[in-house]
Amino acid sequence: MAERFAILLLFLFVLPASVSPARAASAPAPMMVGSPAPAFIRPGLDGKPVTLKSFSGKVVLVDFWASWCPPCIIAIPELIGLQKQHAGRLQIIGVSMDDDAAAAKEVAGRFAFNYPLLMGDAKFGHLYGGILGLPSAFLIGRDGRIVKILRGEQKPGELDRAIRSALGS
């Protein structure tokens, strides 16, 4: 009962504020290594809420992508493989920067995603210091702080190395 009430409150008060198409009017604060990772709660493409907080204690990779970004699409099988390989210790979250959810859902249907996908927007981009080009990804350590910012197309093995380093393995 209490759980249902909490979910109701989430959908009534928290989600509307966080999912409304947003146009941020001022420059975002820059995101740096060592900064606390900005918290968020958003509905996933599957309708279930995705919160950064729910993955505390794990290494988290927030991957900004879009259906129109070829390097982002190329990286998806590698991300799925990394999520499988480090299950339990790593959590990848895919944030689509597509203009509409239909394009992201089309890509979601093409791959066997084993990590949650959600829709981003300008407000979400600003939360992470401004996503002014793709691909962009933020690796968050177990302490909830940004440990690495990966911008642009990564060299083969770069993502794996960064994740292993954050996992301490």
Added chain:
Amino acid sequence: MHRRAFTGSLLSLLATAPAFAQSGSAPTIPEEALIQPVVLADILKKANPPPLLQVGFSVMYSEAHIPGSIYAGPTGTEAGIEKLKAAVRNFDKSAPLVIYCGCCPWVRCPNIAGAWRTLTGLGFTQVRVLYIADNFGADWADKGYPTAHG
């Protein structure tokens, strides 16, 4: 395993290919049509700068764009091309006009070549294309050139 992953990526990319093929490739734009960010930033400091059109994605435009630029995209799609045509309907075809995208690296951009081809096809004679090598963040905003948000 690696071969399967590679094949999967290739197939996925091919599935996306029609949208990209529609707009062509940015490197097909003649070099003389390109304008470097430093040159445009200087032009923008002067009076009466040329009209600017952002032909990429609306989320990216909302995040950051060149002040005064009009959103007219994404020109990698038919709908975006129509939006671009509507945006320039009353423009002087013999006057300078600057277009830009910056969603992703120049060679990967799905929008810019289609926009350039559309405008030149419409008879615009002074279309300049902002050369963004990597993305709008790295090649414009991070250089300290003016940006607007929203």
